[in-house]
Amino acid sequence: MDELDxxxxRIGQHHFRAKFRLRGRDRAVVDLRGIATVRKHAEDLIAARLAPAEPRNDGRQTPYRGHPVFVAQHATATCCRTCLARWQDIPAGRALADAERSYVVEAICRWIVGQYTPKLPPT
Known part of the structure; x- marks a missing residue:
């Protein structure tokens, strides 16, 4: 298990974050389009909604459903700059660096892939 996992x-154990699951239409998007396409969507959404130094409607820019990336953002605490600072140690007030954008996209995609992997109880 690496640092991101x-x-x-740890984030997934928080009572608010733990209730997010990939269901219904959001899961169907991943089933139909595939994770590679969803990753591209994540890259585009992060670039437009989260990467600027002062995103428009920060704290309210990420819907709770409508795309698997949105659900994953809430589950991984990558939904706004406040959550990024609090949970991911990425400070607000400046544009995200390329490495930080890649990190956010990787976190989102790992969570989505993890929704397809059965959780085994600890031994």
Whole structure:
């Protein structure tokens, strides 16, 4: 387990973040389009909605449903700059660097892929 997996596991234990699951239409998007297309969507959405130094409607820019990336953003605490600062140690007030954008997209995609992997109880 690497650092990102450990962080996502810790975030997933928070009572608000733990209730997010990939269901219905959001899951169907991944089934139909595939994770590669969803990753591209994540890259585009992060670039437009989260990467600027002061995103429009920060704190309210990410819907709770309508696309698997939106659900994953809430589940991984990558939904706004406040959550990025609090949970991911990425400070607000400046544009995201390319490496930070890649990190956010990777966190989102790992969570989505994890929704397809059965969770085994600890041994």
């Amino acid at each position: 450990a962080r996502l596991q």
